[in-house]
Amino acid sequence: MKNVLIVDDSRTSRRVLRDILERAGYSIVGEAVNGQEGFDEFVRLNPDIVTMDITMPVLDGIDSLRLIKKANADAKVVMITAAGQKHKMMEAVKLGATEFVAKPFVEEAVLDAIGRC
Numbered sequence: 005m006k007n008v009l010i011v012d013d014s015r016t017s018r019r020v021l022r023d024i025l026e027r028a029g030y031s032i033v034g035e036a037v038n039g040q041e042g043f044d045e046f047v048r049l050n051p052d053i054v055t056m057d058i059t060m061p062v063l064d065g066i067d068s069l070r071l072i073k074k075a076n077a078d079a080k081v082v083m084i085t086a087a088g089q090k091h092k093m094m095e096a097v098k099l100g101a102t103e104f105v106a107k108p109f110v111e112e113a114v115l116d117a118i119g120r121c
């Protein structure tokens with residue numbers, strides 16, 4: 005089964021995503037709490053898929069996505085979005101984001117997006 009790295013500054017979001025993905029058989033290989041840690045863990049763990057929150061301290065999800073795609077153009081990054089982030093979503097598309105999942109999480113939508121990666 006595929007390995008997933010979860011990048012999100014919200015402990016609750018990380019736990020909900022982990023629960024949904026583990027129930028579906030995915031292996032969570034790491035969690036990171038900001039975009040810089042997310043990039044570092046991406047390089048260290050080389051996961052199949054990254055879930056990337058957008059609004060985070062230190063380095064946001066857009067800048068982290070940019071670093072990840074520069075390091076590996078084939079990286080599969082699923083952006084986690086909240087209401088009112090259309091502009092950020094368009095930026096993420098340009099940078100090569102693979103999929104989008106909206107918060108609050110709907111299990112089926114999460115699994116659909118991850119499954120398409």
Ligand SMILES: [Mg+2]
Nearest residue numbers: 013057059060
């Ligand atoms: Mg956040």
